[in-house]
Amino acid sequence: xxxxxxxxxxxxxxxxxxxxxxxxxxxxxxxxxxxxxxxxxxxxxxxxxxxxxxxxxxxxxxxxxxxxxxxxxxxxxxxxxxxxxxxxxxxxxxxxxxxxxxxxxxxxxxxxxxxxxxxxxxxxxxxxxxxxxxxxxxxxxxxxxxxxxxxxxxxxxxxxxxxxxxxxxxxxxxxxxxxxxxxxxxxxxxxxxxxxxxxxxxxxxxxxxxxxxxxxxxxxxxxxxxxxxxxxxxxxxxxxxxxxxxxxxxxxxxxxxxxxxxxxxxxxxxxxxxxxxxxxxxxxxxxxxxxxxxxxxxxxxxxxxxxxxxxxxxxxxxxxxxxxxxxxxxxxxxxxxxxxxxxxxxxxxxxxxxxxxxxxxxxx
Numbered sequence: 001x002x003x004x005x006x007x008x009x010x011x012x013x014x015x016x017x018x019x020x021x022x023x024x025x026x027x028x029x030x031x032x033x034x035x036x037x038x039x040x041x042x043x044x045x046x047x048x049x050x051x052x053x054x055x056x057x058x059x060x061x062x063x064x065x066x067x068x069x070x071x072x073x074x075x076x077x078x079x080x081x082x083x084x085x086x087x088x089x090x091x092x093x094x095x096x097x098x099x100x101x102x103x104x105x106x107x108x109x110x111x112x113x114x115x116x117x118x119x120x121x122x123x124x125x126x127x128x129x130x131x132x133x134x135x136x137x138x139x140x141x142x143x144x145x146x147x148x149x150x151x152x153x154x155x156x157x158x159x160x161x162x163x164x165x166x167x168x169x170x171x172x173x174x175x176x177x178x179x180x181x182x183x184x185x186x187x188x189x190x191x192x193x194x195x196x197x198x199x200x201x202x203x204x205x206x207x208x209x210x211x212x213x214x215x216x217x218x219x220x221x222x223x224x225x226x227x228x229x230x231x232x233x234x235x236x237x238x239x240x241x242x243x244x245x246x247x248x249x250x251x252x253x254x255x256x257x258x259x260x261x262x263x264x265x266x267x268x269x270x271x272x273x274x275x276x277x278x279x280x281x282x283x284x285x286x287x288x289x290x291x292x293x294x295x296x297x298x299x300x301x302x303x304x305x306x307x308x309x310x311x312x313x314x315x316x317x318x319x320x321x322x323x324x325x326x327x328x329x330x331x332x333x334x335x336x337x338x339x340x341x342x343x344x345x346x347x348x349x350x351x352x353x354x355x356x357x358x359x360x361x362x363x364x
Contacts, residue, residue, distance in 0.1 A: 026343050032283075032329070033328070034326055034328045034329070035280070037277045037279045043203065043270045045268050047268045049199055055167060057081065057082065058186060059185065061084075062088075063084040063085050063088065064180070064181050065177070065182055066085050066178060068176060068178060070171070071171055071172070072171060076165065076168050080164050081191075082163040083163070086161050089157055093158065103140065103144040103147050107141055110140045111137055113136075114134055117129060165191055167193050168193070194261060198250065199266065200249055201249070201268060202245040203247075203248070205246060216272055217270075219272065220232065220270050224266050225267070230250055235248030276323075277319055278326060279317050279319055279320075281330075282317065283333065292309065295331040297330065297346075302341045
């Protein structure tokens with residue numbers, strides 16, 4: 001009767017030993033070394049060249065449109081693109097010039113009469129008469145100046161009946177047709193410059209956050225083939241809620257050698273030095289429902305879970321922002337089932353070229 005309790009007790013003892021052995025057993029893993037990343041957070045983007053402004057061509061006076069270049073035409077700076085009829089405005093100017101001649105004669109007569117009264121003795125004229133005559137001289141002078149100003153405006157309007165391109169570019173919109181009588185300020189055409197003046201870039205939200213947001217863009221470095229002195233101008237706003245991209249604008253050296261056309265796409269590399277960036281293999285990265293992390297090997301052959309934020313991907317590596325230091329070891333194979341402070345042993349097959357499938361096969 002005493003044999004069965006002893007046997008049962010012995011079985012429990014064996015089970016306890018096995019459990020203890022499994023708890024402290026070393027788990028076989030493969031590791032890789034954390035590498036330095038000297039290039040900072042480099043993000044390639046495709047940006048589009050665009051003009052700073054579009055130029056509106058408007059009517060300066062009420063006149064009929066005689067002709068205008070068609071929509072889509074390329075024009076050079078100073079080239080005539082539209083012409084309005086000058087007949088009515090020219091006649092108005094002629095009438096103003098006739099009125100000006102009359103005003104000049106009136107002014108001369110008033111001045112002469114005022115001078116004559118001044119030369120008379122005080123017995124033949126009074127202060128009141130002199131004051132009235134002086135006012136007439138002033139009124140005649142103002143009338144002359146008013147007509148001179150009106151003629152100047154009419155001359156300017158006549159010159160502006162011939163509309164020239166303020167810049168070299170393309171007519172992208174026509175709002176008037178030949179024969180149409182236009183009012184002052186009415187739009188004729190819109191010209192877009194042919195040469196771009198800035199770059200519009202869209203950056204994914206995760207990359208925008210990785211580089212440090214708007215402050216990061218202000219201190220970032222921008223590089224593109226053929227462009228010099230690239231710099232952040234303005235922007236940092238969400239341009240598409242669906243795509244979750246942030247738009248910003250870059251400037252560059254507008255030298256004669258640079259010939260970006262409006263609408264042209266160009267690749268821009270955005271980079272920023274960051275001390276917390278390191279390079280690890282793709283296989284070291286593990287993802288759960290909400291976080292990205294790696295298993296770091298400690299000096300005591302235990303593992304600890306380290307949060308790692310992926311900045312961008314390389315071929316078989318990832319650049320991460322984390323607490324990892326260059327030269328530390330991270331687990332690449334054998335990650336499944338690891339828990340905090342597990343004791344591990346680095347496999348003898350840890351050559352860096354052994355695949356996980358081959359390694360798992362060798363463990364069978």
